[in-house]
Amino acid sequence: MKLAFRNMTMVPRVLYGTGAFDQLTSILEPKRLNPRAPFIFLVDDVFTQYHEFVQRIPIGYEDEIIFVSTLEEPTTNQVDELVQQIILKYKEMPSGIVGIGGGSVMDLTKAVSLLLTNHGNASDYQGWDLIQNSGIFSVGIPTISGTGAEVSRTAVLKGPDIKLGINSDFTTFDQVVLDPDLTADVSKNQWFFTGMDCFIHCVESLNGTFLNAFSQAHGEKAMALCQNVFLKSALSELEKREQLMMASWLGGVSIANSQVGVAHALSYGLSFVKGIKHGLGNCIVIEHLDAYYPEGTQLFRKMRDYQQIDIPKGICENLSEDEYRQMTRIALGLSPLWENALGKNWQSQVNEKVVRGLYEKM
Numbered sequence: 001m002k003l004a005f006r007n008m009t010m011v012p013r014v015l016y017g018t019g020a021f022d023q024l025t026s027i028l029e030p031k032r033l034n035p036r037a038p039f040i041f042l043v044d045d046v047f048t049q050y051h052e053f054v055q056r057i058p059i060g061y062e063d064e065i066i067f068v069s070t071l072e073e074p075t076t077n078q079v080d081e082l083v084q085q086i087i088l089k090y091k092e093m094p095s096g097i098v099g100i101g102g103g104s105v106m107d108l109t110k111a112v113s114l115l116l117t118n119h120g121n122a123s124d125y126q127g128w129d130l131i132q133n134s135g136i137f138s139v140g141i142p143t144i145s146g147t148g149a150e151v152s153r154t155a156v157l158k159g160p161d162i163k164l165g166i167n168s169d170f171t172t173f174d175q176v177v178l179d180p181d182l183t184a185d186v187s188k189n190q191w192f193f194t195g196m197d198c199f200i201h202c203v204e205s206l207n208g209t210f211l212n213a214f215s216q217a218h219g220e221k222a223m224a225l226c227q228n229v230f231l232k233s234a235l236s237e238l239e240k241r242e243q244l245m246m247a248s249w250l251g252g253v254s255i256a257n258s259q260v261g262v263a264h265a266l267s268y269g270l271s272f273v274k275g276i277k278h279g280l281g282n283c284i285v286i287e288h289l290d291a292y293y294p295e296g297t298q299l300f301r302k303m304r305d306y307q308q309i310d311i312p313k314g315i316c317e318n319l320s321e322d323e324y325r326q327m328t329r330i331a332l333g334l335s336p337l338w339e340n341a342l343g344k345n346w347q348s349q350v351n352e353k354v355v356r357g358l359y360e361k362m
Contacts (some may be wrong), residue, residue: 068105138173140173274287
């Protein structure tokens, strides 16, 4: 195990429990700067169909709800457009920003918070520790469990040339609200794909060279909870929601203080070129990683079969040479992920031919 010394960044305040969402007013009002400094709510546009839920969002003064599409993964351009929209509309800096939705909305919210206080474009900050200033007050309220975006120090975005996170100690939310009731209407496939994102976080963290006792403890508990949720039929629906919400949190803490690995590196390339959502992309990739994570891959297949989930095949069959090169370039460009998976000399084990061969199997 690698000995690591880090001053680890954590979300400072977390409200957990059934019905916790309805305590949002008591969280926000003490943070309101003045009546002209609004709270901005970024909300997954799927909730335009849930009028009763939208009415529960505590709007006051000049606060605004902005519905955002999550049909595609968040982009740097989307962040820049939202920042400009907010700056042009309001004379004062917002009191805060609240994200309500899945991992895409969580990442958008964190990125917009940062770009309101850091000059330039979102693409300027894709990488590690490039942010110079803390963002505005930010709250994350996940409505699906598994991404770990509610607790992570990254905001993953598709830029003009690459998919890469804004990775920074400034990126984490100031407050998170975890309410298991908010995940009750997630479809089975989405529940599985996003839950597997959490599971794969644990596989990569627990088998990585960056592993330390802190990330290990969180990763092992998250892994056990994933197996409870996806391999045990005796749990009630509420218990499944509660345990997967905790697994997402703990798995996110684990990777935030270690790193992900091969599956995420390949998934980023697949997502950028094919537009495949992150959770599904990880599921497509992990099926072909026996050489790197044999136990994790076997356990994934067991959960896939138990839940009777079909994983798409032949995704890369008709790709052009340029598309293969682009995917390979993106995957190999994520050196911290490969180093975590294979060590400092990872380039002696992985090259363009190896990565291309893996993509050809998908």
